[in-house]
Amino acid sequence: MMDIEKKTPFKAKGTLFETFIPDNLSHRDDQMMMLTNILTNLLHTGQSSNIFCYGKTGTGKTVTTRYTADRIRFEGMKQNKNTTVVYTPAVEGTELDLYAHIGNETAGKNIIPSRGLSTQETYNRTKDILDSRNTRAIVIMEEIDKFYEKNGDDFLYQLSRINPQLKYSSLCLIGIANNLKFTEHFDPRVISSLNKEDIIFPPYNALQLQDILKQRAKIAFKTHAIEDGVINLCAALSAREHGDARRAIELLRAAGEIAEREGEEVVKIEHMKKAQNKIELDNVEEVIKTLPVQSKLILASIVFSSERGKNTLITGEVYDIYKDMAKKTGIDIITQRRATDLISELDMLGIINAHLISYGRGGRTREITTAVPVQNTKEILLQDETFHVLRDYKPMRGRNARLL
DNA sequence: CCTCCACAGGAAGCGCAGGAGT
DNA sequence: ACTCCTGCGCTTCCTGTGGAGG
Numbered sequence: 001m002m003d004i005e006k007k008t009p010f011k012a013k014g015t016l017f018e019t020f021i022p023d024n025l026s027h028r029d030d031q032m033m034m035l036t037n038i039l040t041n042l043l044h045t046g047q048s049s050n051i052f053c054y055g056k057t058g059t060g061k062t063v064t065t066r067y068t069a070d071r072i073r074f075e076g077m078k079q080n081k082n083t084t085v086v087y088t089p090a091v092e093g094t095e096l097d098l099y100a101h102i103g104n105e106t107a108g109k110n111i112i113p114s115r116g117l118s119t120q121e122t123y124n125r126t127k128d129i130l131d132s133r134n135t136r137a138i139v140i141m142e143e144i145d146k147f148y149e150k151n152g153d154d155f156l157y158q159l160s161r162i163n164p165q166l167k168y169s170s171l172c173l174i175g176i177a178n179n180l181k182f183t184e185h186f187d188p189r190v191i192s193s194l195n196k197e198d199i200i201f202p203p204y205n206a207l208q209l210q211d212i213l214k215q216r217a218k219i220a221f222k223t224h225a226i227e228d229g230v231i232n233l234c235a236a237l238s239a240r241e242h243g244d245a246r247r248a249i250e251l252l253r254a255a256g257e258i259a260e261r262e263g264e265e266v267v268k269i270e271h272m273k274k275a276q277n278k279i280e281l282d283n284v285e286e287v288i289k290t291l292p293v294q295s296k297l298i299l300a301s302i303v304f305s306s307e308r309g310k311n312t313l314i315t316g317e318v319y320d321i322y323k324d325m326a327k328k329t330g331i332d333i334i335t336q337r338r339a340t341d342l343i344s345e346l347d348m349l350g351i352i353n354a355h356l357i358s359y360g361r362g363g364r365t366r367e368i369t370t371a372v373p374v375q376n377t378k379e380i381l382l383q384d385e386t387f388h389v390l391r392d393y394k395p396m397r398g399r400n401a402r403l404l
Numbered sequence: 405c406c407t408c409c410a411c412a413g414g415a416a417g418c419g420c421a422g423g424a425g426t
Numbered sequence: 427a428c429t430c431c432t433g434c435g436c437t438t439c440c441t442g443t444g445g446a447g448g
Contacts, residue, residue, distance in 0.1 A: 117423090362409065365409095
C-alpha cells in the first residue's frame with residue numbers, strides 16, 4: 001500500500017476558493033452595517049431602497065453583499081417571510097438577458113427563453129413570476145456599471161418602477177460597480193425613481209490584507225504550515241499591485257499547491273514567488289485560449305513581430321502583418337475597421353497596450369506593445385492547429401512601417 | 405496659422421444563428 | 427413550414443482629430 005498520508009500543508013483547501021463565504025468579514029464592518037440596516041426594511045415593511053456598492057475588484061463588495069443578503073434571507077425564514085436572493089454574475093448580455101436571468105433564478109428553473117421573446121415580453125414574464133412567488137427578491141447585480149455602459153439606463157428605469165406593479169412581492173436591487181462615477185449621466189427620470197443608497201468599499205491596504213490572509217490561513221492550512229514572512233510577502237505583493245483580496249487569497253492558495261506538489265508540508269517564500277509567476281501566466285493563458293480566431297490572429301500578428309528590438313507597432317503595421325498571416329493560415333480577412341475594434345478589446349483585456357499618439361503629419365494612430373510575455377504567448381497561440389503554419393513566421397516590414 | 409496624414413471611432417445596416425409562437 | 431424576435435460579427439461609409447511640417 002502506498003502512503004495514504006500524503007504530505008500537504010493544507011487542512012481545508014476549499015476555504016481558499018472564491019465561492020467560500022467566511023463566517024466573519026474583517027475590515028468591512030461599516031459597509032455590512034449599512035447594508036443590514038437598509039435590507040432589514042425588507043422584513044419590516046416589505047420593501048427597501050436600492051443599493052449601489054462601489055469599489056475596485058477584490059475589495060469585498062461581492063462577499064459582503066452576498067453574506068448580508070444571505071443573513072437577511074435566513075432572518076426572513078425565521079419570521080416566515082419569504083426572501084429570495086438572486087445573484088447575477090457579470091452579464092455579457094443585454095437587458096433582455098438580465099430580465100430572463102432574474103425570472104429564471106427566482107423561479108429556480110428555466111421558464112423564460114433567452115431568445116425569441118421581445119424585451120418587454122421578457123420583462124412582463126419576469127414580473128409575473130416574481131409576483132406569483134410572493135417573495136422579497138434581493139437582486140445582486142455584478143458589474144452594473146459595465147452593463148450600463150453597454151445597455152444604457154433603461155433597465156434601471158424599468159426595475160425601479162417594478163415595485164408599484166407588484167401586488168405580493170417586491171424587488172430590491174443591489175448594484176455592484178467598479179466605477180464610482182458611472183451614475184453621473186443617468187437620465188433625470190431614472191434618478192428620481194431609483195431611490196438608491198451608496199456604499200463605498202475602499203481598497204485594502206497591506207496591513208488589512210495581512211489580517212485577512214492570516215485569518216483565512218488559519219482555517220485553510222495546518223498549524224505551522226506557513227513559514228514566517230510568507231503571509232506578509234503575499235500581502236505586500238497584492239497590495240502593491242491591486243489591493244485585491246480575492247487575488248491575494250488565490251495567490252496564497254497557489255503557493256500552497258506548489259508546496260504540496262513539491263512534497264513539502266510547509267509553504268515557503270520561494271513557493272510564494274513561484275506562485276506569483278504561475279498565476280500571472282495562468283490568467284493570460286486562459287484569456288488567450290478562449291479568444292475568437294480573429295482576435296487570436298490579430299494578437300499573433302502583434303506577438304510574432306514584437307521581437308528583435310522592434311517592439312512598438314502601429315495599427316497599420318499590425319493590419320498589414322495580419323493580412324499576411326491571414327493568407328498563410330487561410331483565415332478570412334476582416335476590414336481594418338473591425339481590426340481596430342479587436343485591438344481595443346485586446347487592450348481592455350490587458351493582453352496588449354494600445355494608446356493613442358499623433359505623429360503630426362505622420363498621422364494619428366495607436367502605438368501597440370505586448371503586455372504579456374512574448375514567448376509564452378506564442379506557444380499558447382501555436383497550440384491552435386490553425387496557427388501551426390506560423391511556427392517559423394518571419395515578421396515582414398509592412399507597407400506602413402515607419403523608419404525609426 | 406493652416407495642412408494634411410493615418411488613422412479613431414460613430415452610424416447604419418446586413419446576413420446569419422438560435423429560438424418562440426402559430 | 428413560416429414568421430418574428432434579438433444578438434453577433436462584420437462591412438460600408440463616414441466624420442473627426444493631434445500636432446509636425448510647411
